[in-house]
Amino acid sequence: MEKIKLKRVSLLLSFACLLPGPAQGKQPVRSAIKKTCESGIVLKLSSASASQGSILIGEVTGAKPGQEFSAEWAGQPMPVWRESPDSATLHTLLGVDLEKPAGSYEWKLSWSGGDGKPLTCSLPVTVRAGKFPTERLTVEKQFVQPDPEQLKRVEEDQKKTKAIYDTVTPEVLWKGKFVVPLKGVSTGGNFGRRRVLNGEARSPHAGVDFPSPTGTPVYAAQSGKVVLAENLYYSGNTVVIDHGYGIHTLYAHLSEIGVHAGDLVEVSAEIGKVGATGRVTGPHLHWGLTIDHARVNALQIVQRQP
Numbered sequence: 001m002e003k004i005k006l007k008r009v010s011l012l013l014s015f016a017c018l019l020p021g022p023a024q025g026k027q028p029v030r031s032a033i034k035k036t037c038e039s040g041i042v043l044k045l046s047s048a049s050a051s052q053g054s055i056l057i058g059e060v061t062g063a064k065p066g067q068e069f070s071a072e073w074a075g076q077p078m079p080v081w082r083e084s085p086d087s088a089t090l091h092t093l094l095g096v097d098l099e100k101p102a103g104s105y106e107w108k109l110s111w112s113g114g115d116g117k118p119l120t121c122s123l124p125v126t127v128r129a130g131k132f133p134t135e136r137l138t139v140e141k142q143f144v145q146p147d148p149e150q151l152k153r154v155e156e157d158q159k160k161t162k163a164i165y166d167t168v169t170p171e172v173l174w175k176g177k178f179v180v181p182l183k184g185v186s187t188g189g190n191f192g193r194r195r196v197l198n199g200e201a202r203s204p205h206a207g208v209d210f211p212s213p214t215g216t217p218v219y220a221a222q223s224g225k226v227v228l229a230e231n232l233y234y235s236g237n238t239v240v241i242d243h244g245y246g247i248h249t250l251y252a253h254l255s256e257i258g259v260h261a262g263d264l265v266e267v268s269a270e271i272g273k274v275g276a277t278g279r280v281t282g283p284h285l286h287w288g289l290t291i292d293h294a295r296v297n298a299l300q301i302v303q304r305q306p
């Protein structure tokens with residue numbers, strides 16, 4: 001286990017999910033970059049540029065047994081983990097938040113050389129603005145202008161979810177690849193859309209929406225630990241799963257929740273049913289993915305081995 005900083009997490013036809021919420025469509029294929037650093041360490045990134053709301057995959061090779069590493073992404077501590085305890089290869093996922101300002105950033109690795117000398121090596125990353133449409137929607141007034149009591153609930157919900165995303169479990173809880181949380185579905189929409197509700201600008205849409213009938217089973221996108229399973233004001237009946245190393249998935253607007261906080265779930269285990277609870281205009285599943293607080297397009301992680 002590597003030393004990491006533990007403290008810190010198309011409008012589809014007739015409905016719209018109204019949770020604070022990358023661009024739809026295909027991601028352009030970009031070439032990977034790599035750099036050979038001191039003491040035989042090699043850094044690799046899946047791309048030298050990324051758009052808002054996307055994921056980059058990082059790899060470190062040439063690590064010696066027992067050698068400890070720490071890493072930063074855009075100035076923030078970011079975990080790296082060994083493929084297996086005696087492997088010379090480490091991995092990381094870098095999330096580009098859907099509102100991260102466009103510009104130049106870097107992924108930086110730090111370690112100690114043979115003589116104890118601190119060493120660093122970095123790769124530059126250019127973040128490009130995403131192309132997110134703006135949409136105007138009308139919802140019940142209580143979801144745009146909550147009264148003081150509702151506002152208190154919203155603040156409590158935010159405190160709770162922040163504490164969850166601030167916690168980095170230094171352990172790989174995932175097994176194999178991520179899957180879409182509905183059977184027979186491969187695409188969803190709305191990610192990153194900028195929102196104007198009842199004429200007022202609101203947070204962008206941070207998840208992917210899948211329109212689906214109420215009662216349709218929802219499955220865990222990956223193995224992990226359930227860290228939230230309750231009703232929240234905006235997201236309705238909500239489940240959050242911690243997959244380890246700052247990777248969390250969220251499932252919102254459920255009609256039924258089938259798990260409890262603390263449960264360990266396997267990939268594809270049923271965790272609830274599709275519904276229309278919270279701020280919605282119709283039944284659907286809202287699926288969110290955060291990587292160390294960065295809100296990214298969950299569809300980008302499907303079929304990838306982190």
Ligand SMILES: [Zn+2]
Binds near residue numbers: 205
């Ligand atoms: Zn949504």
